Amino acid sequence: MSASQRVVVLGAGVLGLSIARELAQSGAQVTxxxxxxxxxxxxxxxxSWLNSLSAWPLDYHRLRLRGIAHHRRYAAANAVPWLRFDGSLNWEAGGASASLSGVHAHMLTLEYETRWLKAGEAAALEPALAVAALGDASVLHAPGEGWIDLPAWLAVLEAASVSAGARFVKVEGDASVSTQAGRVNGLRLPDGTLVPADAVVVAAGAATPAVLSPLGAAIPAATNRALLVHARVARPGPKAVLRGPDVAIRTRADGALVLHAEWADDEVRDDGPNRWAVEADVVQDVLARASATLSGCPTLELLDTGIGLRPIPGDHYTVAGAIESVPGVFVAFSHSAATLAPAIAEALAPEVLGQGRDAQLDPFRPSRFSTT
Ligand SMILES: Cc1cc2nc3c(=O)[nH]c(=O)nc-3n(C[C@H](O)[C@H](O)[C@H](O)COP(=O)(O)OP(=O)(O)OC[C@H]3O[C@@H](n4cnc5c(N)ncnc54)[C@H](O)[C@@H]3O)c2cc1C
Structure with missing residues (x-):
């Protein structure tokens, strides 16, 4: 396929927009x-913690590093307040460090910079952190990590895509992939209109398996419900990403805090199609635990609760590449896409345009599932 061919990207999240930008800047006609x-x-x-702090297999770690390297280059070239690399501080309950010790050992083999800090050292490095919250825990410091405010990044990606010629179509309801004689011929909008295309990239987040299923491509999913709490605080928030056993905390560009707690995700319940709910006392508990993690136990004023699905492939690793059974259809489906999207987009776009396959995607192709 030549670069001037027509490509439709389904989904305007961080994956879809990252891919659209790459494709448009390569000369494709992108919708x-x-x-x-x-x-x-x-x-x-x-x-949106930008990280690779886990016992990931080497291939996945390298893909994450490629994503982080992109974000770092952008941060170096553009002094924006919504993309920061001030490290992460990580600790476990009751002074235990068993699982983090394993992660640290693994990180050393990968030459990914991590080091142990005593509680007092961590609090000295990060004055917003309450030393009492750490107890006798050791703290694993990953100085190369950071965070990004994705809404600001999405605006940058959309503007860059538009200035490279991409067209945006906002729909109410579900678009679907259209095929003719066994290969893709475009995307069908909810009102029945066909947007003709030579290739369609499905980057539909949690809906990706449902979009691909009518094509006979079964992508397993472990997607779960998630709760994100935003809160205002009257004093400066932490510079580092804080990840304790009760709650994870980072600061936003405007100084407010973003809070996430795995235990609170379990409290989210379905409340109708594309609707989810959580009890107010769960949100108050997240705020209380965050306050107790911060020095001076500041009052946190609730700004927003974001509830919804977190897209996760069935084996937890990125799914990116061609759907071999339906020529012209490609997929990008991943957890950790705040970290990974720039890498996935850079690797996938040439393949969509028929300019060769990036070997770094080989372990992550949908063909690893037998039904694609
Ligand atoms: C609470 C939470 C915490 C997270 N923490 C981190 C983290 O710390 N670090 C990290 O790297 N990542 C993190 N992630 C993961 C990361 O945010 C996601 O991997 C990423 O946002 C997924 O982006 P996406 O573009 O694939 O999907 P989305 O952002 O969901 O975008 C998909 C879009 O496609 C549209 N769409 C779907 N189906 C259709 C259809 N049929 N027709 C029309 N439109 C359709 C949807 O409306 C949506 O706008 C977290 C996610 C959550 C929810």
């Missing part, structure tokens, strides 16, 4: 179709 909106768009309610 981005998306339903958008907060409840369905994970990228509008993401904690």
């Amino acid at each position: 981005v179709v998306s339903a958008g909106g907060v409840p369905r768009t994970a990228s509008l309610r993401s904690f």
Whole structure:
């Protein structure tokens, strides 16, 4: 396929927009179709810690590093307040450090910079952190990590895509992939209109398996419900990303805090199609635990609760590449896409344009699932 061919990207989250920008800047005629909106768009309610701090296999770690390197280059070239690399501080309950010790050992083998800090050292490094919250825990410091405010990044990606010629179509309801004689011929909008295309990239977040299923491509999912709490605080928030056993905390560009707690995700319940709910006392508990983590136990004023689905492939690793059984259809489906999207987009766009396959995507192709 030549670069001047027509490509439709389904989904205007961080993955879809990152891919659209790459494709448009490569000369493709790009149309981005998306339903958008907060409840369905994970990228509008993401904690967005930029990291590779886990015992990931080497291939996945390298893909994450490629994403972080992109973000670092952008931060170096553009002094924006919504993309910061001030490290992360990580600790476990009751002074235990068993699982983090394993992570630290693994990180050393990968030469990913991490080091142990005593509680007092961590609080000295990060004055917003309450030393009492740490107890006798050791704190694992990953100085190269950071965070991004995805709504600001999405605006940059959309503007860059538009200035490279991309067209945006906002829809109400579900668009679907259209095929003719066994290969893709475009994207069908909810009103029945066909947007003709030579290739369609499905980057529909949590809806990705449902979009691909009618094509006979079964992508397993472990997607779960998630709660993100935003709160105002009267004093400076932490510079580092704080990840304790009760709650994770980071500061936003405007100084407010973003809070995420795995235990609170379990309290989210379905409340109708594309609707989710959580009890107010769960949100208050998240705020209380965050306050107790911060020095001086500041009052946190609730600004917003973001509730919805967190897109996660069934084996937890990125799914990116061609759907071999339906020529012209490509997929990008991933957790941690705040971190990974620039890498996935850079690797996938040439493949969509028929300019070769990036070997770094080989372990992550949808063909690893037998039904694609
Ligand atoms: C609470 C939470 C915390 C997270 N923390 C981190 C973190 O710390 N670090 C990290 O790297 N990542 C994190 N993530 C993951 C990251 O945010 C997601 O991987 C990423 O946002 C997914 O982006 P996406 O573009 O794939 O999907 P989305 O942002 O969900 O976008 C998909 C879009 O497609 C549209 N769409 C879907 N189907 C259709 C259809 N049929 N027709 C039209 N439009 C359609 C949707 O409306 C939506 O706008 C977190 C996510 C959550 C929810």
